[in-house]
Amino acid sequence: MKKMTLNAKVPVSIFKENDFFVAYSPVLDLSTCAKTFEEVKKRFDEVVSLFFEELIKKGTIDEVLQNMGWRKVQKQWTPPLIVAQESSEIHIPLSV
Numbered sequence: 001m002k003k004m005t006l007n008a009k010v011p012v013s014i015f016k017e018n019d020f021f022v023a024y025s026p027v028l029d030l031s032t033c034a035k036t037f038e039e040v041k042k043r044f045d046e047v048v049s050l051f052f053e054e055l056i057k058k059g060t061i062d063e064v065l066q067n068m069g070w071r072k073v074q075k076q077w078t079p080p081l082i083v084a085q086e087s088s089e090i091h092i093p094l095s096v
Helices: 037-058 061-067
Strands: 013-017 020-025 030-034 071-073 076-078
Touching: 013 037, 020 037, 030 037, 037 061, 061 071
Parallel strands: none
Antiparallel strands: 013 020, 020 030, 071 076
């Protein structure tokens, strides 16, 4: 089997939820959490590696990335471009 390398910049949002840090990437729809900022970054890298290992093992990398909005340009996959990330104020009536 021929060995290849996928090089891509992937946006990752890291936020704090109670005592945990959560890392999430919308272009991969992957997330993980940890007690520290450094650990969540490390775990996210591990999750991404496992994700791609499974895609390669199953032979579905092209199908999955294409379904997630990635494009293949000159034999290299490119993630979708995030054009904005912002906070929106929401107003939802709740019955309690």
